[in-house]
């Protein structure tokens with residue numbers, strides 16, 4: 001598929017498959033279109049050409065009603081947690097269940113508490129407002145909320161960005177734990193967008209790297225690496241090894257930084 005906004009093509013001819021139960025990391029530099037790709041996967045952005053097929057359904061051909069139903073099988077952990085500031089932690093986490101009438105307020109509260117415990121938040125956090133929490137706690141509340149609808153697919157947008165190394169690792173462990181939790185009976189598929197190589201290596205079975213290829217009308221991202229997480233270091237493509245090692249390399253010239 002390709003995604004274009006006006007005259008700017010952000011993603012060009014991507015072809016990518018994700019297996020049920022696997023954890024895929026999508027890496028690439030800032031602005032290369034990772035979030036756009038995630039949004040395209042759940043129909044928040046429609047591809048300009050091509051298809052997004054989920055469990056046999058072509059999502060970008062569904063009407064709004066069917067798309068909304070398909071989306072309920074996805075949990076989205078947003079980059080900035082995207083919590084409602086005016087609501088308590090409990091209300092934020094209960095929200096998806098009440099919004100989709102999947103239980104009474106008491107049931108929703110009990111389930112919220114269970115998921116908040118699972119991500120390591122104490123019961124005392126339930127009545128706090130998001131502004132009273134640290135960044136790491138907010139991310140964990142976002143994860144607890146994403147788990148409320150028992151999703152088949154979890155999409156994480158930069159889950160460790162802005163966190164210290166310890167809290168990043170806590171979040172990595174939670175991603176692993178969440179994908180292990182239902183491994184046998186109903187495996188959860190995880191797609192993690194990140195530019196944190198440590199996180200990608202730790203949580204992912206497979207890594208896909210997007211790279212912005214400079215064109216006249218701006219950069220267009222394509223896949224330059226797709227393979228096992230443990231093999232990315234051995235890639236022969238300098239665009240991949242530079243990213244893995246955190247070296248700017250050719251990007252200095254491409255971005256015209258003297």
Ligand SMILES: Nc1ncnc2c1ncn2[C@@H]1O[C@H](COP(=O)(O)OP(=O)(O)OP(=O)(O)O)[C@@H](O)[C@H]1O
Nearest residue numbers: 005010028029030031032033034035036037158195
């Ligand atoms: N709704 C939109 N309309 C127009 N352009 C958009 C829209 N959404 C994203 N873009 C553009 O698409 C490009 C990719 O953005 P995206 O947020 O996907 O990058 P990213 O790789 O997730 O970056 P970061 O790692 O910094 O979050 C950017 O040039 C952005 O300006």
